[in-house]
Amino acid sequence: MQVAxxxxxxxxxxxSKNPTGPALVLPAAAxxxxxxxxxxx
Numbered sequence: 001m002q003v004a005x006x007x008x009x010x011x012x013x014x015x016s017k018n019p020t021g022p023a024l025v026l027p028a029a030a031x032x033x034x035x036x037x038x039x040x041x
Contacts, residue, residue, distance in 0.1 A: 003031075 002019070004012040011031040014023040026034075 002014050002016045007025075009028050011026050011028055012023050013026060013031075015021055
């Protein structure tokens with residue numbers, strides 16, 4: 001997984017094994033909630 005920074009309010013995420021494939025652009029708050037959930041588990 002690759003995550004880009006420098007985009008205010010959103011977090012672009014893509015598959016590092018398929019860099020020319022589609023990317024997900026998530027709201028920054030959703031990304032933060034996802035990471036917080038992963039860290040807790």
